[in-house]
Amino acid sequence: MSDQPVDVLIIGAGASGAAMAWSLADTRMHIVCMEQGDWMNPADYPTTGKDWEVRQGAEYSFSPNKRGRVTDYPVNDDDSPIKIANFNGVGGGTVLYAGHFPRLHPSDFRVRSLDGVADDWPLDYQLLEPYFTENDRMMGVAALAGDPAYPPKPAVLPPVPIGKLGETLARGFNKLGWHWWPSDAAIATRPYEGRDQCANLGPCISGCSQGAKASTDITYWPAAIRAGVELRTRCRVREITLDEKGMANGVIYYDADGNEQFQAAYIVILACNGVGTPRILLNSRSERFPDGLANSSGLVGKNLMLHPYASVQGVFDEPLDGYIGPAGCCIWSQEFYETDADRGYLRGYTMEITRGRGAVTTATAGMAAGKIPWGAGHHEAYGQLFNKTAGMVVICEDLPELHNQVTLDPVLKDSDGIPAPKVSYTLSENSRQMLNHGMERGKEILRAAGAREVTADAPMAIAGWHLMGTARMGTDPATSVVNEWCRSHDVKNLFIVDGSVFVTSGGVNPTSTIQAIALYAADNIKKRLTELFD
Amino acid sequence: MSELISTDSVFSAESRQTLCCLMDMMIPVSEHMPSAADPAIAALVLNALAARQELVLEAVAVLSEGAGDARFHELSQLQREALVADLRAKTPQFISFFQSQVATQYYQDDRVMVALGLEPRPPHPGGYKAPETDWTLLEPVRARPPLYRPV
Numbered sequence: 001m002s003d004q005p006v007d008v009l010i011i012g013a014g015a016s017g018a019a020m021a022w023s024l025a026d027t028r029m030h031i032v033c034m035e036q037g038d039w040m041n042p043a044d045y046p047t048t049g050k051d052w053e054v055r056q057g058a059e060y061s062f063s064p065n066k067r068g069r070v071t072d073y074p075v076n077d078d079d080s081p082i083k084i085a086n087f088n089g090v091g092g093g094t095v096l097y098a099g100h101f102p103r104l105h106p107s108d109f110r111v112r113s114l115d116g117v118a119d120d121w122p123l124d125y126q127l128l129e130p131y132f133t134e135n136d137r138m139m140g141v142a143a144l145a146g147d148p149a150y151p152p153k154p155a156v157l158p159p160v161p162i163g164k165l166g167e168t169l170a171r172g173f174n175k176l177g178w179h180w181w182p183s184d185a186a187i188a189t190r191p192y193e194g195r196d197q198c199a200n201l202g203p204c205i206s207g208c209s210q211g212a213k214a215s216t217d218i219t220y221w222p223a224a225i226r227a228g229v230e231l232r233t234r235c236r237v238r239e240i241t242l243d244e245k246g247m248a249n250g251v252i253y254y255d256a257d258g259n260e261q262f263q264a265a266y267i268v269i270l271a272c273n274g275v276g277t278p279r280i281l282l283n284s285r286s287e288r289f290p291d292g293l294a295n296s297s298g299l300v301g302k303n304l305m306l307h308p309y310a311s312v313q314g315v316f317d318e319p320l321d322g323y324i325g326p327a328g329c330c331i332w333s334q335e336f337y338e339t340d341a342d343r344g345y346l347r348g349y350t351m352e353i354t355r356g357r358g359a360v361t362t363a364t365a366g367m368a369a370g371k372i373p374w375g376a377g378h379h380e381a382y383g384q385l386f387n388k389t390a391g392m393v394v395i396c397e398d399l400p401e402l403h404n405q406v407t408l409d410p411v412l413k414d415s416d417g418i419p420a421p422k423v424s425y426t427l428s429e430n431s432r433q434m435l436n437h438g439m440e441r442g443k444e445i446l447r448a449a450g451a452r453e454v455t456a457d458a459p460m461a462i463a464g465w466h467l468m469g470t471a472r473m474g475t476d477p478a479t480s481v482v483n484e485w486c487r488s489h490d491v492k493n494l495f496i497v498d499g500s501v502f503v504t505s506g507g508v509n510p511t512s513t514i515q516a517i518a519l520y521a522a523d524n525i526k527k528r529l530t531e532l533f534d
Numbered sequence: 535m536s537e538l539i540s541t542d543s544v545f546s547a548e549s550r551q552t553l554c555c556l557m558d559m560m561i562p563v564s565e566h567m568p569s570a571a572d573p574a575i576a577a578l579v580l581n582a583l584a585a586r587q588e589l590v591l592e593a594v595a596v597l598s599e600g601a602g603d604a605r606f607h608e609l610s611q612l613q614r615e616a617l618v619a620d621l622r623a624k625t626p627q628f629i630s631f632f633q634s635q636v637a638t639q640y641y642q643d644d645r646v647m648v649a650l651g652l653e654p655r656p657p658h659p660g661g662y663k664a665p666e667t668d669w670t671l672l673e674p675v676r677a678r679p680p681l682y683r684p685v
Contacts, residue, residue, distance in 0.1 A: 047657040050642045107683040114683065124685070144669075149681045161664035170671045177674070179681055182667075199661025209658035319651075324662040338683045359650060363637035368630070374560045374618075379567055386650060 006032045006230075009251060009265035011237045011280065013037075014092015015511050016497040016518035017271030018216035018224065019135065023522035025227035027529070032263070034235035034253060037071040037089030040217055045207035053360040056206040062096055062462060064088070071234070073414035073421075075275060077464070080425035082306050084275055084464040090233060091217035093273065094511065097465070098205050098328025099186040099213045100352055101141055102508035103132050103516070106151065107338060108397075111504050115339050115346045118399050121503045122475050122484035123520070125151070131516040131523070138223075139214040139515070140192040142329075143184040149334035157189045160198065165320040165390050166330040169353050172449025178335040183352065185329035186214035186511070194222070200325045202355065213326075235261075238418050239284040239293075240268055240494065246288055247533070248494045254416040267525075267532075269495040271518070274304060274467030277500045278406045279421040281471065294471070294488040294496075299481050301407055303400035303469040304423065305505040308431045310458035312442030313391035314451025320390050322356020330355055336441060337507055345433035347397040349507045351442060354391055362386045391446070393460070394438030396431055397507035400469050427459060435459060466510050471500035485524035486517065492533040497521050544584045548605065549594045553580060555607035556597075557636055559614060566649045570640045578639040586631055593628040596621055 007029035010017045021033050046052035046060055057066075062085035064072040075084045087096045106125040111118045129151075136143075136156050143155040159182035162170065166182075173180040187204070188195045189212075198212040211218055225231060234256035241262075243249040250264035270277045278301035284293035292300050333351040336343070357365065362385050366372035372381040404425045412420035427435075439456035446454045474480025477489035482501055488494040497518040499510050506513070525532060543550060554571040557579060561570035568575065583590045597606045600617040609617070622629050640646055644654035653660070 045658075048659075050654075050656045051638075052656060054638055105682050106685045110685045114685065144672075146676060148675065148678050151680075151682065159667070161667050163664050163667075167668060167671060174671065174674050179675055179678065181672070181675065199658070200664045201657035201661055203657070210661065323652075325664050334681060338681065359641040359647065359652065360638050363641050364634050367633050367637065375615075376562060378561050379564045 003262070003264050005250065005264035005266055006030045007265070008032070008267045008269065009034065009263060010269045010271055011251065012092060012271035012273070012276065012498065013090045013216070013221065013231060014271060014273065014498070015094050015216055016514050017092070017269070018220035019138070019515045019518040020269055020271060020497050020522050021229045022138070022220045022224040022227070023519050024525065025224050025229050027526055028228065031229045032265075033229060033231045034237055034251070034263070035090055035231065035233050036236040037087070038233050039090045040095055040207065042207065042209050042211055045209040047201045047203060047206065047209045052203060052206065053358045056203060060096065060206040062086075062465065070415060073418070074412055076409045076412050076420055076422040080423045080464070081427060081461060082308065082425060082459055082464045083461055084423055084467070085462065086273060086275065086467070090221060090231065091215040093465070094215040095207055095217065096205055097509075097511060099326060100328050100509045101139070101184045101186040101512045102332065102350065103150065103153070104506040104508060104510075104513045105149070105337065108504060108506035111347065117346050118504045119474070122473055128513070128516045128520060131519040132512065134519055135512060135515045139186045139219050140188045140195065141184055141214070142187050142189040144182045147181040149179060149181065149337065157192060160185045160187055160189055160326055160329050161200075162330050163321055163325045163355070165322045165355055166353060168316065168320060169390060169445065169449050170331060172445045173333060175448040176444065178333060178445070180331050180333045183329045183332045184512075185326060187326055187329060188212045188214070193219075198326065202323050202325065202327050202358070204326045205328060236414070236416055236418070237280055238416070240280065241284075242286055242288060242293070242491070246491065248491050258416055267493045267495070269497060271498045274470045274499045275406050275421050275423065277496055277498055278470040279408065279419075282408050283419060289490070294481055294490045294494055296490050297478055297481055299472060299479070301470050302402050302405045303472055304404040304406055304425060304467070305398040305400055305469040305502065306425060306464050307398050307466040307505055307507070308396045308427055308435055308458065309460040309463035310394040310396070310435045310439045310442070310456060311391065311460050312394065312439055312446065312454065312456040313389055314446030314449070315385060315453040316388045316390060316451055319387045320356060322387060322390060323358060325355055327355050328352065336437065343437050345430045345437065347399065347430070347434070347507065349394050349396045349434055349438050351392045351394055351438070351445070354393060356387060356389055359386060362389070390451070392442055393463070394435065394442055394458070395507055395509065396434045396438060398505045399428060399430060400472070400504060401428060406470050466499065466505070468499040468502035468505050468510060471496045472503050473501040474503065486521035495521060495525070543580055544587055545580060545590070549591065550580060552594050552597055552606045553583065553590070555614070556618070556632065559618065560633065560636055561640055568643070568645055570636050575639050575643050579636050582635040582639060583632070589625070589628050589631060593621060593625050593632070596624055
């Protein structure tokens with residue numbers, strides 16, 4: 001037990017916790033970050049072995065339920081067609097993310113004003129722009145300047161090579177006259193700040209053995225620790241405690257041996273993602289907050305947004321060398337990003353071109369789909385698919401709905417006895433229409449690029465990668481959980497800086513925006529230190 | 535067909551023969567590719583199948599029962615295919631597990647990887663060389679006005 005308070009206690013060492021810790025280190029305050037997982041060793045990542053495809057689906061699975069590490073907590077997602085993905089360790093979800101690194105667009109912060117749906121954010125793209133830029137520098141983002149889908153923005157490193165597969169798809173986009181651009185990628189395409197350059201290993205999504213992908217264990221954390229931040233692993237926070245004045249005064253957590261501990265703190269910052277954060281808040285009940293901490297609005301855990309994904313695949317006659325290059329970072333299209341009401345839905349989506357499947361996955365997926373038979377026809381059918389398949393995922397904006405939510409499971413618990421999160425989620429009609437539109441446009445592109453056979457499927461069950469909206473920001477305490485700089489309306493020394501604070505989801509991967517918001521919140525804390533709790 | 539003889543397998547010699555026969559039915563030898571029942575591959579598959587021994591032995595029992603007085607691997611191709619079709623209907627979970635284990639081991643085999651045009655090694659540390667991108671492909675996109683919506 002430690003009754004000696006630290007100045008700042010950050011819970012979670014992932015994308016936002018790392019950015020927050022690094023920025024606050026300027027203050028020379030005593031900053032401690034508690035992470036329930038371990039440091040990762042890139043030498044252990046699957047791409048160091050020929051069995052990488054098997055391990056990618058087991059101990060490096062996106063799903064905490066499938067992965068089942070001692071550092072994971074279970075998630076009851078039976079009541080959702082999209083299953084929750086995360087990673088628990090230093091770096092959090094960035095350990096397993098693709099590094100696909102788009103920003104939200106200016107219009108994403110103004111959806112009520114522009115389209116009459118959901119709510120506007122209490123901040124905007126222009127306000128966040130310097131934080132996006134700072135974050136791009138810290139993460140080392142590879143990009144090509146000049147993308148007409150965005151306001152002008154700098155490129156820190158040269159773009160990832162798009163390869164034969166990318167060029168084939170690009171020609172398809174050009175035939176249709178549709179937008180495409182090399183993806184912004186949090187991948188070092190040149191040696192950068194102690195990181196080696198990308199070696200085109202392929203499956204970034206099971207950890208980067210090369211150390212080129214910007215997971216925060218190798219970007220923000222070394223810098224934060226050099227600046228004096230203390231990072232404690234294997235500390236699983238159960239609840240945040242309050243003093244008699246209703247201020248957060250510390251956390252109760254379990255250490256690596258399962259012993260209950262207490263750490264006092266003057267400021268508590270939650271950075272546990274859109275499922276982990278409401279879980280801790282809902283589990284932090286008191287007389288003052290019988291429905292969970294900072295929950296006077298009743299919105300903690302509500303409005304969960306997941307980004308429904310569609311998958312569109314095409315088979316080509318020629319080899320595409322899709323195993324060369326970052327699997328999730330090639331080219332993107334935002335032709336259908338902004339609202340066009342004639343399409344039958346509001347808001348829009350990104351098309352993210354993905355590279356090919358590995359040799360084993362081609363076989364297992366092909367046989368499961370009935371495309372590769374047993375017997376004499378096996379080799380020929382396999383040969384028609386392997387290294388000749390290209391495709392994309394369609395990332396749809398998910399609008400907030402109260403009934404999509406995270407609650408505490410009454411039965412399921414983690415290994416320390418903390419209630420597991422329960423996710424209840426349904427697809428909206430708007431999302432269904434958007435997915436259908438995306439699948440049809442995706443098929444058109446693949447055919448234009450020369451695919452002889454195209455298939456599409458939605459929603460992708462495995463794709464609960466983006467967890468947002470469960471502690472939304474706003475200026476009105478009745479309709480939001482945190483204010484516009486991420487301080488809880490109810491508890492003045494409690495902050496939330498992960499995807500929970502998103503008001504809407506945009507139609508892009510959220511990590512860049514999550515980190516920009518964390519840096520913005522950190523800047524506000526630093527600027528307001530003398531009046532922080534007023 | 536495999537000549538695999540193993541003394542430390544959890545499966546009996548007859549079960550191993552049946553399973554190797556199934557492997558060969560799934561992925562037979564071709565001009566450039568080995569059979570999945572190649573001894574080196576089959577040994578790895580049998581090891582992997584042991585993780586669900588009960589399920590596997592149930593399937594072997596179904597095939598043995600179907601073969602009657604004969605042994606499964608001694609049946610004609612047509613007879614074996616009929617029994618496998620029956621097995622698919624009775625224990626689809628076995629077929630799914632078996633296919634996955636065979637494909638996993640087969641497509642990691644060095645000879646198979648080489649035949650597919652791959653280097654027989656993991657991605658790291660060697661990595662792969664990507665060709666230079668032809669950025670002139672972007673010319674029509676660069677010529678477009680901004681797509682993002684003004685706010």
